[in-house]
Structure formats: C-alpha cells, structure tokens
Amino acid sequence: MRKLLSLTMMALATSAFAGGYRVSLQGQKQLAMGHTGVAVVNSSAEVLFFNPSGAVFLEDKFSFSLGGNGLFAKTKFQNEAYNWKASTDNFGTPFSFYAAYKATDWLSVGLAVYTPYGSTVEWDKDWQGSHLVNNIELEAIYFQPTISVKVSEEFSVGAGPIYVSGKVNFNRNIDRSLANEAGQRSDVTIDASGVTAWGWTAGFMFNPTKKIRLGVNYRSEITMEARDGDATFHDLPTFLQGTYTNTKFNADLPLPAEIVAGFSIQFSDKWLVAVDYNRAMWHKYEALVVDFKNATPTSVNPRNYKDSSTYRIGTQFKPNNKFAFRAGMYFDESPVQDGYFAPETPRNDSTGFTGGATYQVTKNLGIDVSFLYLHFKETTNSYNYFNEGGNLIKFEGTYKNVVFSPGVGVTYNF
Amino acid sequence: MKNKFIYLAVVAVLGLTACEPEFENEVTNGSYSAGEADFTSYVAIGNSLTSGYMDGTVSRINQTYSFPNTLAKQFALVGGGAFEQPSYEDDVNNTGGFLLGGTQITSTRLVLNVGKPVPGPEPIKGTPTMDISKFQAKAYNNMGVPGAKSFHVLAAGYGNIAGVAIGKANPYFVRHATSPTATILGDAMTKAPTFFTNWIGNMDVLAYATSGGAGVNQLGNLNPASYGPDDITDPNVFASAYSTIINTLTSGGAKGVVATIPNVTSIPYFTTVPYNPVPLDAATAGALNQGFAQYNGGLQLAKNGGLITAEEAAKRTIVFKAGAGNAVTIVDESLTDLGALGLPSYRQATKDDLLVLPASSFIGTTVGGNPLQINGVSVPLADKWVLIPSEISAIATATTTFNATIKAIAASKGLAVADMNAIMQQLVTGLKTDDGQIYTANYFSVASLSTVLFSLDGIHPNARGYAVVANEVIKVINNHYKSKLPMVVAGNYPGATIVASN
Structure with missing residues (x-):
C-alpha cells in the first residue's frame, strides 16, 4: 500500500481531456459507472469526492480507497489548405486517495486527495500553432478534509474546505516568425509552482426510500493566483533583448465551480443504476492574462469559455460477494466557443464509455479496475484572437482526440 | 485470479494502441493533385x-x-x-x-x-x-x-x-x-x-x-x-x-x-518619400524666398513676354513658408527652356511627382558643407531623384x-x-x-x-x-x-x- 502510494506520488503529472482542463477520473468504482456518484454510497470512501454527505452512510468504521489511472491522450491536427499536420501524445497519472472514519453513527470525518484539474499538451516545438502554444503543463492537487452528518436515516449533509496546490508551465513562441540571428524562433516560458488557494465543497443526500437516493454536491470556484512566477525569454534577436527581459509575472487561472445533481436506484440487491448531471461554471475563464513585472507588454489571451454540462449514467451488477461489474457512459460538452478553440486545450464535445470490475480478495480488501474510452467529435475550429501587428490572426484546423485510460485501485474497509 | 488481471491489463494495453485518433478525411499527399499540369521538371x-x-x-x-x-x-x-x-x-x-x-x-x-x-x-x-x-x-x-x-x-x-x-x-x-x-x-x-x-x-x-x-x-x-x-x-x-x-x-x-x-x-521605392517633407522656421523660409526672388521675378518677365503661360509661371514659382510641409525643389527638364534668360528649369514638387527612396537620406544634406546650399531646398534635386x-x-x-x-x-x-x-x-x-x-x-x-x-x-x-x-x-x-x-x-x-x- 505504501509502495503504491509512493509510486503514484512520483508520477504526479496529470493530463487532461474532457471539457477544458478538467479531468474526471476521481475514483475507480465510480469512473467505471460513467463517473456518476453524487447519489451513490458504494462501500467506498470515493464518496468523499462525489458527495461528502454520503460518507456517513458507509457501513464500516474505516474506509480507505486508493487508485490511479494511466491516461493516454492523443490529439491530431490538420489543415488541408496549408498541408499542416501535427499531433501530440500525452501521458498522465491522475490519482485519488480517500479515507473516511465513522466516528459515531451520525458523524463521519474524512480526507480526500485528488487531481481534478490538469493538462499536459506538448506539440512539436515551432509547429504551425507555436505562436499559441508549444507546450503546457498544468496540475492541481486538491486536499479536502470533510465532515458528514446524518440528520436522519433519510437525510445527511456534508462539507469541507479544499486546499489546492498547483503549478503551471507554459511555453509559446513570441509570434509567427520572430527568430534570433541564428534562425531559432524566439519563445517565452512562464513557470509558477507552489501556487496555493482555498475553496470549499458541500452537499446533501436524501433517501426517500431504501431503494432510492438523491444527491446534490457543490464545489466552489478556486482561482489559482500565480504570483511572481518566472517568465523566461529564449532565442531573442539582439535588438529585442532590451524589450523582452526575463522577469516575474502574475496570472490568474480559474478552476471553475461545479454543481452536480443526481439520483441512484437500487433495483435489486444486485443491480444499481445512477444518473448524474454536472454543470461547470466555466464562464469565469474569460481570458488568460499574463501581467509581467517589467515593461514587457501584458499578454491578454481571450478565452471566453461558457458554462457546460455533462450527462452521466452508470450501472453496477453484483452477482455475488466476490465480484462486481460496472458500466457507464457520459456526454461531456466542451466549454470552448467557436473562434476560441486554442490548441492548448484542443478538446471538443466528447462521449465517454466506461467499464470496470471489483474483485473482493477478502471481506475487507477489494481490487478495482476500470477503463475509460473517450470519443471526441472531430471538429474544425479556430482561435481568432492572436494579435499580430494590430490585426487579429486566425489559427484554424481540424482536431481529433482520443483518450484511453485504464485504472486500478484498492479499497480497504474495516 | 491474479493472472487473469494481468491478462486483462495486456488486453487493455493492446486495445489502447488501436485507439489512434482518425480523421474522416486524413490529409495526405493524396489530398493534392497536379490536375492538368506536369511538375516533373x-x-x-x-x-x-x-x-x-x-x-x-x-x-x-x-x-x-x-x-x-x-x-x-x-x-x-x-x-x-x-x-x-x-x-x-x-x-x-x-x-x-x-x-x-x-x-x-x-x-x-x-x-x-x-x-x-x-x-x-x-x-x-x-x-x-x-x-x-x-x-x-x-x-x-x-x-x-x-x-x-x-x-x-x-x-x-x-x-x-x-x-x-x-x-x-x-x-x-x-x-x-x-x-x-x-x-x-x-x-x-x-x-x-x-x-x-x-x-x-x-x-x-x-x-x-x-x-x-x-x-x-x-x-x-x-x-x-x-x-x-x-x-x-x-x-x-x-x-x-x-x-x-x-x-x-x-x-x-x-x-x-x-x-x-x-x-x-505601388512600390515603396517610389511611394515612401513625400514630395513635401521640408520643415522650416520663419527666418529660413524668408531667406529662401529672398534667394528665389530673382528666379520668381524672371518667370513673371518671361510670362509677360509670352515665353511661358501664366499657368507655367505659377507652377514654377518657388515659395517657402514657415512650418512643416514645404515641397522640395526639383529640376524639371520638361519645363520650357528659359536658359536664354538665365533662368534654370526649377519648380517645387507636387503630389504628382514621385521621389525615389534614396532621396530620403539626400534631401537636407548640404553641398560641400555650405549651410546655404541645401539639397532639395536651395539646391533643387536633379532628375535622378524624382519621377516627374x-x-x-x-x-x-x-x-x-x-x-x-x-x-x-x-x-x-x-x-x-x-x-x-x-x-x-x-x-x-x-x-x-x-x-x-x-x-x-x-x-x-x-x-x-x-x-x-x-x-x-x-x-x-x-x-x-x-x-x-x-x-x-x-x-x-x-x-x-x-x-x-x-x-x-x-x-x-x-x-x-x-x-x-x-
């Protein structure tokens, strides 16, 4: 267990897919059910993420859950008018760890650690869209202590503060043609790590009958305020070395608020169905503004994201005490609007197909496996807001993504 | 059981390699064609x-x-x-x-x-x-x-x-x-x-x-x-x-x-240098006008003598004023030759003349360091600097x-x-x-x-x-x-x- 934990911590880099830079891989059991879970209590501490109010309905005194995914994201880009072709293959290992302790029959406390936001996109340096992005690496780890209170057998509430630690590293070329005397393209890297912020989550669960649960959970918006990050310029021609000097920068990156509502129905002892609806408040991401400390002009990059929805359904079949099988799917709307499709988060509407199983080694120890296949609609879109010499330049192309993510986890309850 | 999981993992990885993104119409060399042309050589x-x-x-x-x-x-x-x-x-x-x-x-x-x-x-x-x-x-x-x-x-x-x-x-x-x-x-x-x-x-x-x-x-x-x-x-x-x-x-x-x-x-070599780039203070403008007074007076005599039209006399008359926007002076060989009267073929440029790009670093220079001999002002520009x-x-x-x-x-x-x-x-x-x-x-x-x-x-x-x-x-x-x-x-x-x- 300790070994697995350290391995996971070592390979921390997370990679994104799905709307914007949100990564929906927060638990092996629930992922396998289409990443539903706001109204599911499945003998797993994963509930701390999906709806902290559900923790108090866990049967065991202690519930632990640890899991990780191998995230393989591939994006291809092309534009027939110019014979442009580019691709990026990225790998990440989002993970989650949940521990719940049922102090009394009516009170449960817990700790959740998870990586809901992240993005790694690495295009070939100096590719056709290099003035927008060469590579970006973004990660945020959420630490969330929670408390869950059973008001009655039918109703519980839960909440907790969230502490986020994140970092970002982003590189792009200065423009579409600038190069130094040796012909190397001029670029800039902004790097900020140890960025921290606070937020909160709260939810409730309502069980009108033994068979039906309803749940609502809210996770607040958290703005990662990068302060005094490092901006480093490379390969500038001599005449610009006085204009662009290495400096510090400030930038804000919003991790949007999310509200989830859903229900689950236990049709029989063996068969469970869950449905979730997510709404992510992406409108907060209006622009990526990088404010340099010296005279280097402020870089304003409009994003103009819109709020977006995700529709999820999942099911679980437990033929006996040894096995559980799960399947699900979801439809995820992209928050990116036409004309704002930038290759740093080159993702369109997608449909996810999930599956998985649990093998209960002992009464206390279970091994979970899951997989996710995410099918993105091919999209021809453009980013129209790159300012070059006072005119707005369009970068257009056709994008196609595929994401595949196998995952494994353990659950230990006693 | 463990073996089964390893087997599943292998299947998953194999499945993964099959998951390449594919475009409906992949851009390849086959996307393009020579049509009726042959680009071999x-x-x-x-x-x-x-x-x-x-x-x-x-x-x-x-x-x-x-x-x-x-x-x-x-x-x-x-x-x-x-x-x-x-x-x-x-x-x-x-x-x-x-x-x-x-x-x-x-x-x-x-x-x-x-x-x-x-x-x-x-x-x-x-x-x-x-x-x-x-x-x-x-x-x-x-x-x-x-x-x-x-x-x-x-x-x-x-x-x-x-x-x-x-x-x-x-x-x-x-x-x-x-x-x-x-x-x-x-x-x-x-x-x-x-x-x-x-x-x-x-x-x-x-x-x-x-x-x-x-x-x-x-x-x-x-x-x-x-x-x-x-x-x-x-x-x-x-x-x-x-x-x-x-x-x-x-x-x-x-x-x-x-x-x-x-x-x-439509080429910047001819469109960059304006015909009227010369700024002057009042004293210089006055001195220049005085310098050209004899030439201007000669033009009036030529006009009165019927050698040139009133229109040409007006076109050739050189006047400077204080401030920006004074036109350069040029030699225009297409003007009526008044050499017999001792009058050279000078006029000030108009918007219908095109000055060549190198003129930008020539206008305002002096002849032999003499501050009174200013190219394009007191010394009119030769034919090669201007298209009339x-x-x-x-x-x-x-x-x-x-x-x-x-x-x-x-x-x-x-x-x-x-x-x-x-x-x-x-x-x-x-x-x-x-x-x-x-x-x-x-x-x-x-x-x-x-x-x-x-x-x-x-x-x-x-x-x-x-x-x-x-x-x-x-x-x-x-x-x-x-x-x-x-x-x-x-x-x-x-x-x-x-x-x-x-």
Whole structure:
C-alpha cells in the first residue's frame, strides 16, 4: 500500500481531456459507472469526492480507497489548405486517495486527495500553432478534509474546505516568425509552482426510500493566483533583448465551480443504476492574462469559455460477494466557443464509455479496475484572437482526440 | 485470479494502441493533385523577383525564400521533381554581395540598424565572400537572373565575365552560365521543362524608374544592343523577346504561368518619400524666398513676354513658408527652356511627382558643407531623384503595353496569368489574407514589423512578400490547371533583418 502510494506520488503529472482542463477520473468504482456518484454510497470512501454527505452512510468504521489511472491522450491536427499536420501524445497519472472514519453513527470525518484539474499538451516545438502554444503543463492537487452528518436515516449533509496546490508551465513562441540571428524562433516560458488557494465543497443526500437516493454536491470556484512566477525569454534577436527581459509575472487561472445533481436506484440487491448531471461554471475563464513585472507588454489571451454540462449514467451488477461489474457512459460538452478553440486545450464535445470490475480478495480488501474510452467529435475550429501587428490572426484546423485510460485501485474497509 | 488481471491489463494495453485518433478525411499527399499540369521538371525564368533577391542582393539564406523554391516544395507533393537553385554555398557569412578578382563589386545585404539615433537600412558589415570568377557552369531550375530584361534572356554573352566591367554581362549569370556564350533561355531548356514560370519584363521599365527617369525611353528603337542600362525597352522589342521565350519554353509541350509587371506607383521605392517633407522656421523660409526672388521675378518677365503661360509661371514659382510641409525643389527638364534668360528649369514638387527612396537620406544634406546650399531646398534635386509626371506617364504606358503583350501571348498559348500588377494594386490599400492579417505595400518601419512585405531595398519583397507571391501563383495554377496544391502562410515567413549594431 505504501509502495503504491509512493509510486503514484512520483508520477504526479496529470493530463487532461474532457471539457477544458478538467479531468474526471476521481475514483475507480465510480469512473467505471460513467463517473456518476453524487447519489451513490458504494462501500467506498470515493464518496468523499462525489458527495461528502454520503460518507456517513458507509457501513464500516474505516474506509480507505486508493487508485490511479494511466491516461493516454492523443490529439491530431490538420489543415488541408496549408498541408499542416501535427499531433501530440500525452501521458498522465491522475490519482485519488480517500479515507473516511465513522466516528459515531451520525458523524463521519474524512480526507480526500485528488487531481481534478490538469493538462499536459506538448506539440512539436515551432509547429504551425507555436505562436499559441508549444507546450503546457498544468496540475492541481486538491486536499479536502470533510465532515458528514446524518440528520436522519433519510437525510445527511456534508462539507469541507479544499486546499489546492498547483503549478503551471507554459511555453509559446513570441509570434509567427520572430527568430534570433541564428534562425531559432524566439519563445517565452512562464513557470509558477507552489501556487496555493482555498475553496470549499458541500452537499446533501436524501433517501426517500431504501431503494432510492438523491444527491446534490457543490464545489466552489478556486482561482489559482500565480504570483511572481518566472517568465523566461529564449532565442531573442539582439535588438529585442532590451524589450523582452526575463522577469516575474502574475496570472490568474480559474478552476471553475461545479454543481452536480443526481439520483441512484437500487433495483435489486444486485443491480444499481445512477444518473448524474454536472454543470461547470466555466464562464469565469474569460481570458488568460499574463501581467509581467517589467515593461514587457501584458499578454491578454481571450478565452471566453461558457458554462457546460455533462450527462452521466452508470450501472453496477453484483452477482455475488466476490465480484462486481460496472458500466457507464457520459456526454461531456466542451466549454470552448467557436473562434476560441486554442490548441492548448484542443478538446471538443466528447462521449465517454466506461467499464470496470471489483474483485473482493477478502471481506475487507477489494481490487478495482476500470477503463475509460473517450470519443471526441472531430471538429474544425479556430482561435481568432492572436494579435499580430494590430490585426487579429486566425489559427484554424481540424482536431481529433482520443483518450484511453485504464485504472486500478484498492479499497480497504474495516 | 491474479493472472487473469494481468491478462486483462495486456488486453487493455493492446486495445489502447488501436485507439489512434482518425480523421474522416486524413490529409495526405493524396489530398493534392497536379490536375492538368506536369511538375516533373519545373523551370523558373525571370529577374531578381524570381531569384529570391531582397535587401539589395541575393544571399544564401534569403535565396531559400524565392517564390519558385516555395512553389517547388508544393509541387513535390504531386510529382514535382528536384528543384535546384544557383549555388550560394560560397556566401559563407550570408552577407550577399560579390567580388570580382577579389575586389567587391556589389553591396552586402541591407539590414535595419536600430542602434542608430535614426534607424535606417544599411549594408550589413562584412565583406562578400562570393567571387563571380568562380564559375559553376551549370543549368539550374531557378534561372531567375537579377537585373535581366526580356531581351537579356536571349542574349549570348550575358554570362561572359569579360562583359561585366562594360555592362554587357551580368555577374549573377556569369556565376552559372554553362559557357561564356550561353543564353539564360538555352541553359533553361537543357532542363527539359514540363512546367515553367516566366516573370520577366519588370526591368524593361523599372530600371528607368529607379534611375529617376535618367534613362531614355527607347520607343521606336528596335536595336536593344544600343540601349543603355536605364532605358525603357521598345514595346516591339519586348514583344519579340517575350514570344521567343514563350515559344521556346512551350516547344516541348510545357505548361506554365506568366506574371504581369507591377506598376511603379505601388512600390515603396517610389511611394515612401513625400514630395513635401521640408520643415522650416520663419527666418529660413524668408531667406529662401529672398534667394528665389530673382528666379520668381524672371518667370513673371518671361510670362509677360509670352515665353511661358501664366499657368507655367505659377507652377514654377518657388515659395517657402514657415512650418512643416514645404515641397522640395526639383529640376524639371520638361519645363520650357528659359536658359536664354538665365533662368534654370526649377519648380517645387507636387503630389504628382514621385521621389525615389534614396532621396530620403539626400534631401537636407548640404553641398560641400555650405549651410546655404541645401539639397532639395536651395539646391533643387536633379532628375535622378524624382519621377516627374511625364516620366511616370512613360512608365505607365510601357507597363500597360508590356502587360497587354504578356496577357495576349499567354492567351495564345493557353497559359495561366498571375496578375501581379493587380495584386500589387491591392497591396496599396491592404491585402487581407485568409488568416486575417492585412498586408500593405508600405515601406518598412519597426512598428509594422509583422505586416511589411517589402525588403529594405524598397523594390523587392522580403521572404514574407515572396510567400504572398507564391500563394498568388498557386491560386492561379489551381484555378487554371485544375490542380490542387496547398497554400503557404505568409505570416510564418520572416520580415526584415533588424540589428542592434552594425
């Protein structure tokens, strides 16, 4: 267990897919059910993420859950008018760890650690869209202590503060043609790590009958305020070395608020169905503004994201005490609007197909496996807001993504 | 059980490799087609505009941005063969410029030196390393020879080093002519072209224009051997040379594109320096007016004597005022000769005159350090600094005639026409490319770093400008020969070289 934990911590880099830079891989059991879970209590501490109010309905005194995914994201880009072709293959290992302790029959406390936001996109340096992005690496780890209170057998509430630690590293070329005397393209890297912020989550669960649960959970918006990050310029021609000097920068990156509502129905002892609806408040991401400390002009990059929805359904079949099988799917709307499709988060509407199983080694120890296949609609879109010499330049192309993510986890309850 | 999980994991990884994103219509070489054209052997005929000349010379790196080289890369997708340009390996420092027997005969490439209080173009420091006496004796696909006029393409001896000093041979062609008696066209034909571009004729009129009209309009003179370097070619001489070139190029069934000649009024060399750039304080203006009072008075006498019209007298009267916007004074040889009265042919420039780019660093200088002898003010500018309306009209007439000839000959052979004259006219008001950038025919400034298409010589495009040219040719090929070739993005090509010191 300790070994697995350290391995996971070592390979921390997370990679994104799905709307914007949100990564929906927060638990092996629930992922396998289409990443539903706001109204599911499945003998797993994963509930701390999906709806902290559900923790108090866990049967065991202690519930632990640890899991990780191998995230393989591939994006291809092309534009027939110019014979442009580019691709990026990225790998990440989002993970989650949940521990719940049922102090009394009516009170449960817990700790959740998870990586809901992240993005790694690495295009070939100096590719056709290099003035927008060469590579970006973004990660945020959420630490969330929670408390869950059973008001009655039918109703519980839960909440907790969230502490986020994140970092970002982003590189792009200065423009579409600038190069130094040796012909190397001029670029800039902004790097900020140890960025921290606070937020909160709260939810409730309502069980009108033994068979039906309803749940609502809210996770607040958290703005990662990068302060005094490092901006480093490379390969500038001599005449610009006085204009662009290495400096510090400030930038804000919003991790949007999310509200989830859903229900689950236990049709029989063996068969469970869950449905979730997510709404992510992406409108907060209006622009990526990088404010340099010296005279280097402020870089304003409009994003103009819109709020977006995700529709999820999942099911679980437990033929006996040894096995559980799960399947699900979801439809995820992209928050990116036409004309704002930038290759740093080159993702369109997608449909996810999930599956998985649990093998209960002992009464206390279970091994979970899951997989996710995410099918993105091919999209021809453009980013129209790159300012070059006072005119707005369009970068257009056709994008196609595929994401595949196998995952494994353990659950230990006693 | 454990084994089963390992097995599952293996299946998952295998499944993963099958999960490649696939486009509905993947872009491959098969997405493009040659149409009715055959790009197996592409040969480019032309002058500096074909050779990749910019910033006053051809240099090793800038040559790679020539529009034929860019075209050839697109042709290669649809069966185009190797495309070789004259070797510039000798230009080890990428300065451009030539030596002859160790002596420098042409300037290095221009760079913009922002280290100066008034940043301006100047030749990059260093000495050329290319000696034209090092013969390559090889025919190339890019047969663009800077400075070549239409009849030069057919002229034996144009590549003979012995003719360089007397202006009968061209140092660029000397370097690669297959023999001292070879012609540009003859060498080109050894490549057995299946496709060609022919953009010749600019120099038949442009040389006159850049000389400020100092040359002669050779209208009616059918012997090009008697022409000076700055003369306008007779239209019949042009038409004859042009048809020979086209007949020869198409003799083996080759198809191709011909390009028209841009009018000079759309080139920054002639549009950058205003006719009225002179600021004066009241004292200087008064002194100047006093200096010209005798000349102005003489004009009135000539008018009263019926030697010139009242209109001409008014046009020639020189008046300065305090403030900005005073017109320069010029010598205009088309004015009525009043030499008998001791009156020179002076007037002030108007918006109908075009001052050449080098005038910007000449106007305001003094003659022999005498503060009263100011060029363009108290000392009128000589013919070579300015195109007067009669010269502009001769240039426009020749350009129109040549372009009509080009279009007629192209039509008779079913060739495509790239109307570069029309494209350049568009640039004057702003040419918007598909990506939203708006390019203009303006001369360079640091502020417009990313939208300028002309190199620092003010006549030739920069790398980005040649990309725009290549795009226009591609459009014409796609349209005329039903080909499907991808475009290039001008914005990805560099502009002028800017240096912090030189």
